[in-house]
Amino acid sequence: MRLAEAMRYATLGGGKRFRPFLVIEAAALFGVPPLKALDTAAAVECVHCYSLVHDDLPAMDDDDFRRGRPTVHKRFDEATAVLAGDGLLTIAFEILSRPATDPDPAARMELVLGLARAAGWRGMAGGQMLDLEAQGRRYGLDDIRLMQALKTGALIEFSVDAGGILGRGSPAERAALRAYARAIGLAFQIADDLLDVEGRIEDIGKATGKDAAAGKATFVSLLGVSAAREMLSSLGRDAVEALQPFGSRAAILEEAADFVSNRRS
Amino acid sequence: MRLAEAMRYATLGGGKRFRPFLVIEAAALFGVPPLKALDTAAAVECVHCYSLVHDDLPAMDDDDFRRGRPTVHKRFDEATAVLAGDGLLTIAFEILSRPATDPDPAARMELVLGLARAAGWRGMAGGQMLDLEAQGRRYGLDDIRLMQALKTGALIEFSVDAGGILGRGSPAERAALRAYARAIGLAFQIADDLLDVEGRIEDIGKATGKDAAAGKATFVSLLGVSAAREMLSSLGRDAVEALQPFGSRAAILEEAADFVSNRRS
Numbered sequence: 001m002r003l004a005e006a007m008r009y010a011t012l013g014g015g016k017r018f019r020p021f022l023v024i025e026a027a028a029l030f031g032v033p034p035l036k037a038l039d040t041a042a043a044v045e046c047v048h049c050y051s052l053v054h055d056d057l058p059a060m061d062d063d064d065f066r067r068g069r070p071t072v073h074k075r076f077d078e079a080t081a082v083l084a085g086d087g088l089l090t091i092a093f094e095i096l097s098r099p100a101t102d103p104d105p106a107a108r109m110e111l112v113l114g115l116a117r118a119a120g121w122r123g124m125a126g127g128q129m130l131d132l133e134a135q136g137r138r139y140g141l142d143d144i145r146l147m148q149a150l151k152t153g154a155l156i157e158f159s160v161d162a163g164g165i166l167g168r169g170s171p172a173e174r175a176a177l178r179a180y181a182r183a184i185g186l187a188f189q190i191a192d193d194l195l196d197v198e199g200r201i202e203d204i205g206k207a208t209g210k211d212a213a214a215g216k217a218t219f220v221s222l223l224g225v226s227a228a229r230e231m232l233s234s235l236g237r238d239a240v241e242a243l244q245p246f247g248s249r250a251a252i253l254e255e256a257a258d259f260v261s262n263r264r265s
Numbered sequence: 266m267r268l269a270e271a272m273r274y275a276t277l278g279g280g281k282r283f284r285p286f287l288v289i290e291a292a293a294l295f296g297v298p299p300l301k302a303l304d305t306a307a308a309v310e311c312v313h314c315y316s317l318v319h320d321d322l323p324a325m326d327d328d329d330f331r332r333g334r335p336t337v338h339k340r341f342d343e344a345t346a347v348l349a350g351d352g353l354l355t356i357a358f359e360i361l362s363r364p365a366t367d368p369d370p371a372a373r374m375e376l377v378l379g380l381a382r383a384a385g386w387r388g389m390a391g392g393q394m395l396d397l398e399a400q401g402r403r404y405g406l407d408d409i410r411l412m413q414a415l416k417t418g419a420l421i422e423f424s425v426d427a428g429g430i431l432g433r434g435s436p437a438e439r440a441a442l443r444a445y446a447r448a449i450g451l452a453f454q455i456a457d458d459l460l461d462v463e464g465r466i467e468d469i470g471k472a473t474g475k476d477a478a479a480g481k482a483t484f485v486s487l488l489g490v491s492a493a494r495e496m497l498s499s500l501g502r503d504a505v506e507a508l509q510p511f512g513s514r515a516a517i518l519e520e521a522a523d524f525v526s527n528r529r530s
Contacts, residue, residue, distance in 0.1 A: 003386050003394040054351060059343035078324035079397050082347065086319060087386035089351065093358045094381035097374050105370040109362050112377050116359035121268050121352035129268040132344050 006076045006084035007091070011049045014067045018188075018256075019044045019159040025252050026163020026177055037166050039101040040111060043092040044159050047119050050088035051155075053081050055128060089119070102166060110165050118158035127151025131216075139217040145186070148219075152192075153185035176245050180253065183239035187260045190232050193218040195263075197225065236261040271341045271349035272356070276314045279332045283453075284309045284424040290517050291428020291442055302431050304366040305376060308357040309424050312384050315353035316420075318346050320393060354384070367431060375430050383423035392416025396481075404482040410451070413484075417457075418450035441510050445518065448504035452525045455497050458483040460528075462490065501526040 020041030027037035056063040056071040057078060064074050073081035095101060096111045117123055127150030134147065160181035164174040197220050220228045239257035243250040285306030292302035321328040321336040322343060329339050338346035360366060361376045382388055392415030399412065425446035429439040462485050485493045504522035508515035 001386075001391070001394070002398065003391055007386060050351075054347055057344075057347060059347060079322075080394070082319055082322060082324060083390050083394050083397075085351070086315075086354065087390045089354055090381050090385035090390065093377055094385060097378040097381060105374045108374055109370045109377075112358055112374075113362040116355050116362060120355035120359060121266075121272060125348050125352045125355065126266070126268055129266070129345070129348050132348075133267065 002076070002080060003083055003087055006072055006080045007087050009075060010053045010072050010084055010088060011046060013069055015045075015049075017045060019048050019155060021256070022156065022159040022181070022253075023162050023166075025256065026160045027166040029163065029173075029177075029246050029249055029253070030167025030169055032163070032167045037163065039095050039098070040162050040166060041159075043095040043101075043111075043115065044155065044162065046088045046092040046095070047115060047124075048155060050085040050092075051119075051124055051128070053085040053088070057081060060128070060132065092119075107165055107168075111162055114158050114161060114165070118154040123150055123154035124152075127154070134216050136215075141219075141222050144217055144219060144222065148186060148189040149182075152189050153182060156185035156188065157181040173245060176242050180239050180242035180257075183235045183242060184257050184260045187232050187235040187239065187257070190219045190228055190235070191260060191263050193220040194225065194228060194232070196220075232261050267341070267345060268348055268352055271337055271345045272352050274340060275318045275337050275349055275353060276311060278334055280310075280314075282310060284313050284420060286521070287421065287424040287446070287518075288427050288431075290521065291425045292431040294428065294442075294511050294514050294518070295432025295434055295438075297428070297432045302428065304360050304363070305427050305431060306424075308360040308366075308376075308380065309420065309427065311353045311357040311360070312380065312389075313420060315350040315357075316384075316389055316393070318350040318353070322346060325393070325397065357384075372430055372433075376427055379423050379426060379430070383419040388415055388419035389417075392419070399481050400479055406484075406487050409482055409484060409487065413451060413454040414447075417454050418447060421450035421453065422446040438510060441507050445504050445507035445522075448500045448507060449522050449525045452497050452500040452504065452522070455484045455493050455500070456525060456528050458485040459490065459493060459497070461485075497526050 020038075023041040023044055024034045024037045027040075028034065052066060053072045055061050056066055057073055063071055065071060069075070071081070072084055076084070092115060093112055096115060097108055099105075099108075101111065102108050119125065121129075127147050130143070130147040131151055134143075139147070157178055160177045161174060163169075164177050169177065196218070219231070223231065236257050239260075240254050243253055246253075285303075288306040288309055289299045289302045292305075293299065317331060318337045320326050321331055322338055328336055330336060334340070336346070337349055341349070357380060358377055361380060362373055364370075364373075366376065367373050384390065386394075392412050395408070395412040396416055399408075404412070422443055425442045426439060428434075429442050434442065461483070484496070488496065501522050504525075505519050508518055511518075
């Protein structure tokens with residue numbers, strides 16, 4: 001079926017799988033085996049991929065390439081891309097509400113509520129709206145920070161928090177994890193802005209230099225490359241510090257913070 | 266905020282509110298007061314309105330008017346319409362997962378799972394895909410029936426079933442309600458097809474004659490007006506019969522079946 005095919009194309013064509021990684025590794029801090037976190041991880045990735053499919057639409061960011069392949073609306077058509085995004089967003093909630101995700105309905109409920117908040121109008125969708133409105137306005141650093149916190153930060157924070165929900169983390173442990181997530185979420189965006197300025201299309205699989213061409217303010221355009229790099233390093237340190245309560249168990253999440261700060265694609 | 270404004274425009278601009286009505290009246294069969302069913306009813310209406318916003322997009326059905334007003338992408342723009350639909354779909358799951366919707370997390374879970382299935386790729390979104398693919402193909406009666414069952418039937422069935430979930434209906438009661446819902450869901454679509462042929466834009470607030478112009482097969486084009494009218498009456502009787510176990514408590518849902526069969530807008 002065409003719709004299912006487009007949904008598979010949108011999700012199974014590579015990508016870093018950074019958010020599912022965060023779900024699985026955050027859950028692992030509490031001894032949750034990877035397979036038990038996999039459904040939640042898949043749900044988060046479906047939401048991430050839905051957002052890419054819709055953001056790439058001609059009426060939005062109008063991107064023809066993603067992960068080195070034609071975007072969904074280029075490979076299929078616009079109507080199919082709209083529906084594939086809708087289908088991916090919806091299936092995420094279907095996955096989370098199934099007993100296989102977590103035997104406790106109250107925990108599944110918390111996952112659904114958290115994902116809906118992270119993805120919705122006060123989260124990712126709201127951030128994309130702010131991003132679209134940025135064209136032709138003079139966004140300052142606070143505006144960019146808010147936009148980023150909504151557009152990419154909220155789902156990254158939820159990914160890590162979901163691991164804490166699955167692992168029955170204490171309020172203090174979950175707060176620590178969310179602080180980690182906020183640091184790497186912001187770092188992720190700054191690294192993205194740097195790549196848009198400095199990256200090569202061969203490495204990152206999508207067009208570069210788009211922000212500058214669109215006259216959009218970014219962390220890099222407002223701070224300059226060198227201050228942005230500094231902020232990135234400082235956020236990496238914040239992230240590692242937030243993980244202290246978990247000791248050496250958090251080694252992989254620490255490496256992830258390094259990866260975010262130093263990524264080339 | 267522009268996105269919230271568009272979401273309000275899409276949901277609070279009238280419409281029959283047929284699905285929320287079904288949630289509330291089905292719940293009332295079990296003594297659930299309307300206010301206790303209101304959150305669930307609102308969630309279902311958000312999903313219905315999201316589907317209208319996306320279906321109206323230029324890449325989909327390309328409709329400029331809905332409920333006698335410009336569609337969301339005409340009143341705002343396409344990007345905002347995509348995001349407003351996304352936001353409405355997401356907020357539905359946020360609403361359903363909040364404790365105010367039902368004190369029992371297992372019941373909320375069943376609502377989320379049911380709504381996700383009704384709305385997703387094997388439900389409403391899948392039905393819209395089949396509808397789009399119908400252009401230029403020769404759909405027969407079985408194809409049209411499947412498309413309708415997915416595109417409009419699934420959400421109507423869920424609306425009624427949601428009342429049964431909120432009311433803690435027995436499996437037999439819930440099966441009876443779903444049989445009622447399937448009959449009125451199909452009747453609703455046939456009435457829609459008849460209105461597209463016979464209705465006046467002044468009454469129904471959107472363009473008419475679109476199906477014929479697009480060369481699309483409908484119940485009416487395949488059966489003819491008179492046989493379609495007959496099928497409509499027969500479905501009305503099926504719907505009333507399915508309600509028998511509830512006796513006179515179901516009087517309002519019986520009237521709803523009449524309304525569906527005889528609607529003029």
